[in-house]
């Protein structure tokens with residue numbers, strides 16, 4: 001490999017040395033080898049959503065709340081979303097609309113099928129793109145907020161895909177919107193350290209919001225926001241390290257470094273808790289400001305040791321526009337916060353805003369949709385940087401980050 005060709009010319013000598021070392025380590029560093037996504041068929045345009053939601057939840061009499069939801073939807077940056085649940089399904093489960101009635105069991109009976117099936121649709125696409133047989137997958141990591149059972153969606157997914165009986169399965173439950181990034185962090189570790197160089201990890205992050213869907217309610221205004229921006233979907237990634245199978249496996253993004261930070265004293269800002277009436281979300285109005293106030297500090301800790309972003313020796317001066325960004329679009333205001341805090345140009349979050357617009361916030365899977373979109377834009381010739389960072393925020397408040405290096409090899413002859 002021509003190392004000097006891969007190092008951008010505007011870095012200092014020290015930065016260049018660090019990056020050269022990383023590039024030489026490339027054979028040991030895990031990489032995204034393929035990506036697949038899937039959404040349920042039921043699609044609701046955001047302009048129609050308040051009417052749809054208030055009708056199917058039999059809440060049209062709550063005119064003030066409906067007007068509020070219309071204001072939220074207008075400002076959401078979302079054009080459409082997909083749902084496993086339909087008007088008919090909600091109509092046959094009146095218990096979903098009344099917090100006083102137990103409904104968790106009925107919701108879980110739906111997600112027990114919906115989650116592995118949606119996961120399999122995304123995973124099948126990733127496996128087809130990867131180009132090797134499903135039986136070559138050594139590890140499976142599934143992350144979801146939409147289930148609570150054992151055996152879980154991993155076992156059913158393994159059967160649907162025809163994975164080998166010895167595949168090593170791991171499930172991550174209730175990591176909220178950082179579930180996809182957390183699963184990729186675990187997969188990176190497994191690929192680099194768990195398979196004697198030959199590990200191939202299938203990561204799937206999947207959610208179906210029927211687990212927490214409710215009628216609008218004055219006492220739970222944050223649930224109105226959740227219902228206005230969350231959608232259903234699955235994202236799948238094949239992760240591998242070590243020698244690639246020639247002419248078949250080609251890295252898309254190298255997963256250079258991963259980190260998790262927790263903001264002290266923020267436990268109540270974003271909450272998910274399963275109860276008898278389904279999954280409850282709590283979302284503080286302060287979340288966008290909190291992200292704005294803390295994101296740069298977290299990023300400096302991750303990129304400074306790698307010499308990226310032209311770090312300014314303790315005095316700031318970071319050039320965040322020298323990287324590409326795979327930001328989880330938790331909401332339009334969250335993306336605005338990233339942009340403002342890091343001084344990003346408007347094109348930097350275009351992939352994240354596109355995914356938010358087309359699918360809403362599909363929780364952990366969203367970052368996988370963003371990786372897919374970034375890759376599509378690069379293949380289409382859009383100029384972007386070689387180095388980048390994936391970011392997602394989840395309950396904790398937890399900030400998951402992963403430094404990525406885009407590989408051009410998919411487009412090389």
Ligand SMILES: CC(C)(COP(=O)(O)OP(=O)(O)OC[C@H]1O[C@@H](n2cnc3c(N)ncnc32)[C@H](O)[C@@H]1OP(=O)(O)O)[C@@H](O)C(=O)NCCC(=O)NCCSC(=O)CC(=O)O
Pocket residue numbers: 068071072075076077177178221222223225270283284285286287288328329330331332333334361392393394
């Ligand atoms: C909801 C929004 C699209 C609204 O847009 P704006 O903020 O520009 O508009 P606005 O201030 O006029 O707000 C519109 C109405 O929504 C209400 N509103 C806003 N946030 C609210 C919240 N968390 N709980 C209850 N109500 C809320 C406002 O009071 C206002 O009501 P009224 O109109 O009556 O005055 C935006 O605030 C947003 O994107 N928020 C972030 C959502 C979020 O937290 N996502 C994270 C999900 S978890 C996750 O994904 C983690 C992660 O981020 O990675």
